[in-house]
Amino acid sequence: MPLDRARKVALEEEFCSLCNQQYHYRTDCQQLILITERWFFWCNSERGRYLTERAGQDADYAARLVEYEREQAKNRQRNEELRHRYDTAVEDENYKSRNCRHCPNCHRVVERMEGCESMICGQDYHGGNIQSGCGEEFTWDEAEQYQAATVRKSTETINDLPRPESPLITHENITCDGCHEIVRGIRFDCVHCPSLIFCEKCEQRYTLAHSNENRNAGQQQHVFRLIMTPFDEIQ
Numbered sequence: 001m002p003l004d005r006a007r008k009v010a011l012e013e014e015f016c017s018l019c020n021q022q023y024h025y026r027t028d029c030q031q032l033i034l035i036t037e038r039w040f041f042w043c044n045s046e047r048g049r050y051l052t053e054r055a056g057q058d059a060d061y062a063a064r065l066v067e068y069e070r071e072q073a074k075n076r077q078r079n080e081e082l083r084h085r086y087d088t089a090v091e092d093e094n095y096k097s098r099n100c101r102h103c104p105n106c107h108r109v110v111e112r113m114e115g116c117e118s119m120i121c122g123q124d125y126h127g128g129n130i131q132s133g134c135g136e137e138f139t140w141d142e143a144e145q146y147q148a149a150t151v152r153k154s155t156e157t158i159n160d161l162p163r164p165e166s167p168l169i170t171h172e173n174i175t176c177d178g179c180h181e182i183v184r185g186i187r188f189d190c191v192h193c194p195s196l197i198f199c200e201k202c203e204q205r206y207t208l209a210h211s212n213e214n215r216n217a218g219q220q221q222h223v224f225r226l227i228m229t230p231f232d233e234i235q
């Protein structure tokens with residue numbers, strides 16, 4: 001397991017030195033694609049269904065559902081951008097499993113150079129000048145295979161949402177950055193921001209605003225991780 005990652009700043013974006021993707025927080029590189037898939041699935045089809053189910057029981061959710069209907073155009077635009085981000089991540093994953101291995105010393109992803117058996121960590125994964133590495137020299141054969149995440153078809157994405165009749169789970173000590181209350185229900189964490197958390201009642205409004213900010217800043221869509229059960233914050 002990678003123990004530490006460096007941040008590199010390039011073109012006003014920060015990159016993870018292990019996977020060469022946009023810098024991410026509180027998750028390892030391998031999990032990222034699954035988190036992206038999960039977030040896309042929520043935005044694309046589950047949010048509406050979940051709000052509809054809860055709306056019958058709670059006026060707050062009924063209001064969110066109205067908002068959901070009203071924001072359809074914005075949601076659709078974001079879904080397209082998220083789909084693009086997800087497809088790109090899948091392509092990148094496939095590329096890496098064909099062309100990359102892990103440096104035996106620092107575990108970074110290193111690309112095989114054209115027809116060459118010897119590798120130097122820090123040279124040449126197709127990220128151009130954002131590449132970083134420890135300089136270790138090794139041969140392709142002795143390097144560990146790139147562990148590609150198992151990517152499911154979108155129809156196979158696990159539907160693990162809490163049932164509408166089940167009570168909302170409380171995430172102790174975790175405060176929503178929207179309503180500033182303790183997070184109850186599904187917790188939404190931005191994996192591309194150092195700290196940005198929303199509760200399920202706030203996420204639509206605030207993540208759409210966040211999407212807008214990132215789009216205006218010329219950045220890709222940030223990805224939110226859905227957290228169903230509370231976990232230990234010390235990682």
Ligand SMILES: [Zn+2]
Nearest residue numbers: 016018019029
């Ligand atoms: Zn990474």
Ligand SMILES: [Zn+2]
Nearest residue numbers: 103106121134
């Ligand atoms: Zn290395």
Ligand SMILES: [Zn+2]
Nearest residue numbers: 176179199202
């Ligand atoms: Zn909230």
Ligand SMILES: [Zn+2]
Nearest residue numbers: 190192193222
């Ligand atoms: Zn973010």
